[in-house]
Amino acid sequence: MSQSPLEINNISVAYQKKPVLRDITFSIPEGKLIGIVGPNGAGKSTLIKAILGLIPRLSGEVKIYGKPYKDQLKKIGYVPQRESVDWDFPTNALDVVTMGRYGHLGWFKRPGKKEKEIAMESLRKVGMQDYANRQISQLSGGQQQRIFLARALAQDATLYFMDEPFVGVDAATEKAIITLLDELKKQGKTVLVVHHDLATVKEYFDWVMLLNETLRAIGPAEEVFTADMLQETYGGRLAVLDKQKESSFVLA
Amino acid sequence: MTWFEILKEPNIQWILWACTLLGIGSGVIGSFAYLRKQSLMGDALAHVALPGVCIAFLLSGVKSIFLFMLGAMVMGIISTFIMSYITRKSRIKQDTAIAIILSVFFGLGIVLLTYIQHNANGNQSGLDKFLFGQAATMIRSDVIVMAIISAILIVICTLFFKEFKLASFDAGFAKGLGYPVALIEQLIMFLIVIAVVVGIQAVGVVLMSALLITPAVSARYWTEKLGLMVFLSGLFGGVSGVIGTIISASGNNLPSGPLVVLSATGIFVFSILFAPSRGVVSKFLLRQSVKRKVEKEKQMQLRERGSSI
Numbered sequence: 001m002s003q004s005p006l007e008i009n010n011i012s013v014a015y016q017k018k019p020v021l022r023d024i025t026f027s028i029p030e031g032k033l034i035g036i037v038g039p040n041g042a043g044k045s046t047l048i049k050a051i052l053g054l055i056p057r058l059s060g061e062v063k064i065y066g067k068p069y070k071d072q073l074k075k076i077g078y079v080p081q082r083e084s085v086d087w088d089f090p091t092n093a094l095d096v097v098t099m100g101r102y103g104h105l106g107w108f109k110r111p112g113k114k115e116k117e118i119a120m121e122s123l124r125k126v127g128m129q130d131y132a133n134r135q136i137s138q139l140s141g142g143q144q145q146r147i148f149l150a151r152a153l154a155q156d157a158t159l160y161f162m163d164e165p166f167v168g169v170d171a172a173t174e175k176a177i178i179t180l181l182d183e184l185k186k187q188g189k190t191v192l193v194v195h196h197d198l199a200t201v202k203e204y205f206d207w208v209m210l211l212n213e214t215l216r217a218i219g220p221a222e223e224v225f226t227a228d229m230l231q232e233t234y235g236g237r238l239a240v241l242d243k244q245k246e247s248s249f250v251l252a
Numbered sequence: 253m254t255w256f257e258i259l260k261e262p263n264i265q266w267i268l269w270a271c272t273l274l275g276i277g278s279g280v281i282g283s284f285a286y287l288r289k290q291s292l293m294g295d296a297l298a299h300v301a302l303p304g305v306c307i308a309f310l311l312s313g314v315k316s317i318f319l320f321m322l323g324a325m326v327m328g329i330i331s332t333f334i335m336s337y338i339t340r341k342s343r344i345k346q347d348t349a350i351a352i353i354l355s356v357f358f359g360l361g362i363v364l365l366t367y368i369q370h371n372a373n374g375n376q377s378g379l380d381k382f383l384f385g386q387a388a389t390m391i392r393s394d395v396i397v398m399a400i401i402s403a404i405l406i407v408i409c410t411l412f413f414k415e416f417k418l419a420s421f422d423a424g425f426a427k428g429l430g431y432p433v434a435l436i437e438q439l440i441m442f443l444i445v446i447a448v449v450v451g452i453q454a455v456g457v458v459l460m461s462a463l464l465i466t467p468a469v470s471a472r473y474w475t476e477k478l479g480l481m482v483f484l485s486g487l488f489g490g491v492s493g494v495i496g497t498i499i500s501a502s503g504n505n506l507p508s509g510p511l512v513v514l515s516a517t518g519i520f521v522f523s524i525l526f527a528p529s530r531g532v533v534s535k536f537l538l539r540q541s542v543k544r545k546v547e548k549e550k551q552m553q554l555r556e557r558g559s560s561i
Contacts, residue, residue, distance in 0.1 A: 052428045078428040085422045090478045103429035108411050135476040
């Protein structure tokens, strides 16, 4: 049996005094698209940042393919929230995507022709090849998101973390992201996605993680993503509308 | 005297070299300070240098440029540690942390300076030159120090260009790749410290931040590429050094340090007005032409509609 791409043991995180995550323990199978779902402030982004070591943990252990995080850097791809950077930085789309290769280059080494080619290929995969030389502030929100995705693709990882890639993007970008996720899945890669829109969870993801300070449930979408479980996770603040066969959920 | 004759004067040559090298070095590292939204960092570090200089004088009792630089550098490094400690461990944001550090350390510096002046042994005169700088007193050994420091700044920024760029654009992603981002940030701050420390002698505590930021902001107007921006920033800094020194040397007894800063400001004003695409003039022209185009299309539509009725 192959190693689990991600094993989390007892992670706890606090901002100042307030605990944001408590005793999160789980492991995930390889080759799944996993949606991380929970109310605002549930610690979804915090979980990703804690796993990647971007913020300090109070306790807990992270294993990537059975080894400590530090030994597996090249197997990990990361898509931060779009708002986390200044888009008026003097650089173009291709250059940002090339940054995905930096982890593979040693100190002092500059990206060369090979890196540019990989970056170009990644841009093509997200349908942004025509914007390679565009200054990044002149891209729309959705295009900027696709640039971040392309950069993660250029990392050529096997385990991906995406922080709210669907927020504030147009329909074309949403479709591009979904196509890409399916493509990654076909290649046997594992993707964890912080997701907000409950209506699309079942459609997009195989597995679902329900999170609200503690881990409420994790497993195949059809088992975990149920009205009862969601009510529990969202603390009863959810109105369930049974319009069609598929339930859709609305925050009350 | 003509410009050429002025430039043949050995004393003026040293000042010219010093100001030019200083402009280049601070322009290069200033680009990163500006892009990392640490424009005021240079200002804070320059003010922090004052107590460093005073303490160095109190401890040694001699006026040695080398010891002054050492004192300023140690203080600068201590203050950057305190600054990043404050922003990491409290809810205080960086701009506030910079303001706290600047005022506290400068206050301490003024207290020490006053103490030194009142407990005189005659040796302390000229210490207050550090407040406003005095490029005219610079000699060969100062120029050599500046040349070395500027070379170090340029070499480090070239070597770590990729790392500085990623850490400045997206620190979270850089951390995710396993970059020691905290270390890189400290290195950038350290480079700002040494640029400030060598610059104070020429332009003084108060004006030093202008040499870090003004060339960088001007350069940003001309390009959308980081590498070119850093180069242009160094170039603008160097050119400011040359122009400032020449104006100062052509008589009138005007101080060269402030003139260098004013020259940099001149380049900035020119950039803000006439830079392609980002400049005020080119933006105005673009808007006019778009306006005309839209008007024209509107007229055409109206005419078409009119003819079809």
